[in-house]
Amino acid sequence: MANSRSKLSAQMGQVNPFRVMTVMHRAAEIEQQGQKVVHMEVGEPDFSTALPIVNAAKRALDRGLTQYTSAPGIFELRKAIVKRYEQKHGVVISPDRVLITPGASGGLNLLANMLVSPGDGVLLTDPAYPCVRNFIYMLSANPQLIPVSMEQNFQPTLDQLQQYKTDKTVGLWLASPSNPTGTILEKDRLEAARDWSKANGSHLLVDEIYHGLQYVEELPSILEVDDSAFVVSSFSKYFGMTGWRLGWIVVPEEFVEMANILAQNLFISAPSIAQYAALAAFTAEAEAIFEQRRQAFSERKAYLADELSSLGFKISDNIQGAFYFYANISNFSDNSESFCKELLDSHFVAITPGTDFGEYKANEYVRIAFTTSMEDLKLGVDRMRIALT
Numbered sequence: 001m002a003n004s005r006s007k008l009s010a011q012m013g014q015v016n017p018f019r020v021m022t023v024m025h026r027a028a029e030i031e032q033q034g035q036k037v038v039h040m041e042v043g044e045p046d047f048s049t050a051l052p053i054v055n056a057a058k059r060a061l062d063r064g065l066t067q068y069t070s071a072p073g074i075f076e077l078r079k080a081i082v083k084r085y086e087q088k089h090g091v092v093i094s095p096d097r098v099l100i101t102p103g104a105s106g107g108l109n110l111l112a113n114m115l116v117s118p119g120d121g122v123l124l125t126d127p128a129y130p131c132v133r134n135f136i137y138m139l140s141a142n143p144q145l146i147p148v149s150m151e152q153n154f155q156p157t158l159d160q161l162q163q164y165k166t167d168k169t170v171g172l173w174l175a176s177p178s179n180p181t182g183t184i185l186e187k188d189r190l191e192a193a194r195d196w197s198k199a200n201g202s203h204l205l206v207d208e209i210y211h212g213l214q215y216v217e218e219l220p221s222i223l224e225v226d227d228s229a230f231v232v233s234s235f236s237k238y239f240g241m242t243g244w245r246l247g248w249i250v251v252p253e254e255f256v257e258m259a260n261i262l263a264q265n266l267f268i269s270a271p272s273i274a275q276y277a278a279l280a281a282f283t284a285e286a287e288a289i290f291e292q293r294r295q296a297f298s299e300r301k302a303y304l305a306d307e308l309s310s311l312g313f314k315i316s317d318n319i320q321g322a323f324y325f326y327a328n329i330s331n332f333s334d335n336s337e338s339f340c341k342e343l344l345d346s347h348f349v350a351i352t353p354g355t356d357f358g359e360y361k362a363n364e365y366v367r368i369a370f371t372t373s374m375e376d377l378k379l380g381v382d383r384m385r386i387a388l389t
């Protein structure tokens, strides 16, 4: 082990495992022993991919569309994405600016490589989706973590941007809606982030992967206010295609050529069958299914909000998108990892410790996902009631 460790690149020391995977692994062990586990840890919809998409994939397979596509992805899909931005956000962008990637993960990796040099600083929130921090470490650069609290809707203030930037800061990376907190950036906050980034010579990147899964009337895209921002998005969440590994990025015109070169080098192209399948995600038939599912998530959210509060979790009353509660457990514990372990080992409810998402008050928080059926959520709540009262 010591020998193989010494062969790893220096950056690997900073790349953390994804603790939710450890929770999932332990849950699988418990299930093998014949126990039913309630899964409130996973960050993916419990619904399988909508039938119109599955059928489109079958047709693509029958037609033998199994080769690489062009590096930025098939033109029809990029056009469909452009049309969606026009319909949902009133913004007109050229399909050239859209690149299809292997999940948002592929997009984040590409953008990190394109925009971040060794020694650079990138402003991120703490808590945030953990892989982002790790992508930055992998480039020998530094995440500059801004602690965000429930009182500020888990999004950074302008004062904090000023406070946490250094002369090394090259970018500000935000997420709306956010994982793990489910909060969004309203238009005025997007405008403020744009103005701050321009004034400070930073690039601005917004992860919009939970767009579509929102519980508010207005969920603006950064592209509505800033044509020079970078957007990361995905077919994983609203479109229910996690395992197909398909996402996209939108880059400013002057970055299109470099982004294409990186796509060629990093992954050649996104999976071809997934791309042809995803064309069906933009049909009225598929949209009706996604909307039904969003409604189901909304009902689960309302149910869990009441139950978690009555159990003694402190939660935000402003979950605006995604499918998570980032719940404060200070009424029960000051160690989120042992709290989650006990809940799983003794009560068979799987949730994720806050320590997966950063350091700031991480031991006081857990992420509870409503990505399982109402029936299972009720079982999970019953089990938590026994565990906590």
Ligand SMILES: Cc1ncc(COP(=O)(O)O)c(C=O)c1O
Residues within 6 Å of the ligand: 043, 102, 103, 104, 105, 106, 129, 175, 178, 179, 207, 209, 233, 234, 235, 236, 242, 246, 247
């Ligand atoms: C905020 C955020 N960004 C990016 C990703 C990566 O998603 P994918 O690669 O499946 O598109 C996730 C996955 O949970 C996420 O929560």
